Amino acid sequence: MTIFQEIQTQVQQAFPTLFGSEVELNKITINETPKDFIGDITLVVFPLLKITKKNPEESAKTIGEFLVNNNKNITAYNIIKGFLNLEINNDYWINYVLNQESGIKNQDKNETVLIEYASPNTNKPIHLGHVRNNVLGYALAGIYKANGFNVIKANLTNDRGIHICKSMVAWQHFGNGETPENTTDLKCRKGDHLVGKYYVEFDKHYKQQIADLIEQGKTKEEAEKQAPIMLAAQEMLLKWENGDAETIALWKTMNAWVYAGFDITYKSLGVDFDKFYYESDTYLLGKTIVDEGLKNNVFFKKEDGSVWIDLTEDGLDQKLVLRADGTSVYITQDIGTADLKYADFKMDQSIYVVGNEQDYHFKVLKLIMQKLGRPYADGIHHFSYGMVDLPSGKMKSREGTVVDADDLIADMINIAKEQTEALGKIDDFTEDEKTALFKTIGLGALKFFLLRVDPKKRILFDPKESIDLHGFTGPFVQYTYARTRSILRKASQQSNIDHRPSTIDYTLHASEKELIKVLYKYTIILEDSCKEMNPAKLIDYSYEVAKTYNKFYNDCPILAAEKEEEKIFRLHLTEQTGNIIKQCFAIVGIDVPERM
RNA sequence: GGCCGCGUAGCUCAGGGGAUAGAGCAACUGCCUUCUAAGCAGUCGGUCGCACGUUCGAUUCGUGCCGCGGUCACCA
The missing domain is CATH 3.30.1360.70 (Arginyl tRNA synthetase N-terminal domain)
Incomplete structure (x- = not known):
């Protein structure tokens, strides 16, 4: 308490x-x-x-x-x-510091939370918008874990559908057998970029064909439906659904390229998953539930055979759940996957980390599961976050107006390298140590930048103004951590800091007291950030800790403290500050360096 | 147009019924013979979009309006 x-x-x-x-x-x-x-x-x-x-x-x-x-x-x-x-009482704060255990942990909640995030399409590499998703999802999972929940990180990979066929068709027509192994395009050695190239290629030809057809006197709608390349994609989707061997083989090959690429990106982002779901496995599951819903009068059938749900009483409208030809739509798959997740994990809460453009969709999904009487339905929560916009507007993969994740990561590491080398503090580092440090700082800056903003708000990213390394940033907090480590290293060479007096008699310096009060709030903030599902809360706090420590550092001599007791006490404060920074950052997936 | 979200300093963002609205960036000024200056301290900068209402008290809650974005597909 x-x-x-x-x-x-x-x-x-x-x-x-x-x-x-x-x-x-x-x-x-x-x-x-x-x-x-x-x-x-x-x-x-x-x-x-x-x-x-x-x-x-x-x-x-x-x-x-x-x-x-x-x-x-x-x-x-x-x-x-x-x-x-x-x-x-001063003693209250002093005792708090002296008696604080280093590993603060929250009680086990005995509750399982499934967090689905990342969930990419396998037709293009990931961009900054997806990076926000990944970083938020990973941080949210970390926060739930730190609060004692049993967490399952799930990735629902969107590996089938018309958009996947588009890349496949374009590759068939224009690829000339290009593979990640034989390509001359350096970027395309990473398979997701190769596939993405053909997704863009498809769109280019599609637009051209539409223009040609319109010139031949077709209306825009006709042209969009009749463009040969689109017809080819649709035909391929049918072949895929019928299990055509050649199509499946191509699909497997191209998806394998993408997965190899994704693995690299996930790894450099430092995110991971406990469970992968693939839409190609789950897209049919919803159909049996549609039958069930029809029997229970949750759904109804229209004359043409399509199946709908009427949500007008809930302030929404009618929503299609199955096409007249019996094929699934987006929500049919989500209905099926929801059941599958519950069968697999019996989770108490099911969180979907998905952009706010799908607010309506998830409102509908939750309502449907509730009307179907699913025990987990009330635990469904759409963690809705804002888009990342560029000064020029929205990012669009098809039009190539995206900030590519791999490029951005490389840029950030490079910025970290330049600025770190300019300071000249790490000349004695080995090459491996340097590489690791630049990555820690570069990714720290990027993740902090994405996490410090309230998730539901949109983020404006200006590629021309690179992400800062000073002020309210990841590197600032990392720097403070390195500072605490530096002092503790020096202290351990001098005397034994393990000695822990049970009490100490002196008046706290104002900056010292301020720091203790900030450290004191850690568990409260950790709990709040979970209740409010807001990693920004924890990020903001980590900054407050760093800022307050730096003030203390400036005002109070530690190793050169006048009295031995004072020195020992301040070393404890220093150690706890470092521990809390490290914990906060570990929870949200940011590394921390021993020196920088 | 209906529904949802957002409007706080020049810019990017915190705060979310309570005291004098806070940070960072940008601009300017100090502080390294002393534990890491990626730091610290200071100056400048605000009608918290507008109006009404609820309240002892509103930037915060409610309603309306204005502006921005999203969504209302047999796309995902």
């Missing part, structure tokens, strides 16, 4: 005695005291006045008096307007 909660419940329990009436816990608002006032914790009395039946000053005085007399950690209080500012 934190001291915030402790005071809150203590005041609640005392209320009948003090004021002759009960009070709800949530009426007792406790805040940190703003910097310019005296005190550590502030209780706002305004909401309590109706119950105390006294004016703000008197009410605050009664509570303040009570707390000072009955809580040994509270030494003094002052009242400004309706704010009761409480001062916490």
